[in-house]
Amino acid sequence: MKALLIVHNMALNEQVNEIVESAGLNGYTKFPNILGKGAISEPHLGTDVWPETNCGTFVVADEAKTSELMRSIRRMREKLGSEGVKAFMWEIADFT
Numbered sequence: 001m002k003a004l005l006i007v008h009n010m011a012l013n014e015q016v017n018e019i020v021e022s023a024g025l026n027g028y029t030k031f032p033n034i035l036g037k038g039a040i041s042e043p044h045l046g047t048d049v050w051p052e053t054n055c056g057t058f059v060v061a062d063e064a065k066t067s068e069l070m071r072s073i074r075r076m077r078e079k080l081g082s083e084g085v086k087a088f089m090w091e092i093a094d095f096t
Contacts, residue, residue, distance in 0.1 A: 001092040002066035006057040006073055007034060008085040009044070013055050016085070019076065020057060023069040031056035038086065060092055
C-alpha cells in the first residue's frame with residue numbers, strides 16, 4: 001500500500017477531486033485550510049496580506065492506483081507550473 005498526500009491551492013479542490021475519482025479512488029481524507037509556503041511559491045497563510053489557503057487530499061491505496069494518481073497530478077503540475085499543486089508518496093507498512 002502507498003499513501004499519497006496532495007497539497008493544493010483551495011481553488012483547485014474540485015479538479016483534484018475529479019482526478020482522484022477518475023483514478024478509481026472513492027475514499028480519501030481532506031485537510032482544509034492548510035497554511036504554508038513552498039520553496040518557490042507565494043505564502044498561503046489565510047491572512048489579509050497572504051489570503052490564499054491550501055487544501056490537503058490524503059489517499060491510501062494499492063501501488064497501481066496511487067501511481068496512476070501521481071501521474072495525473074504530475075500532468076496537472078505541468079499545465080499549472082510550479083505553483084498550485086504538489087504531491088508526496090510513501091510506503092504504508094501497516095493499517096487497520
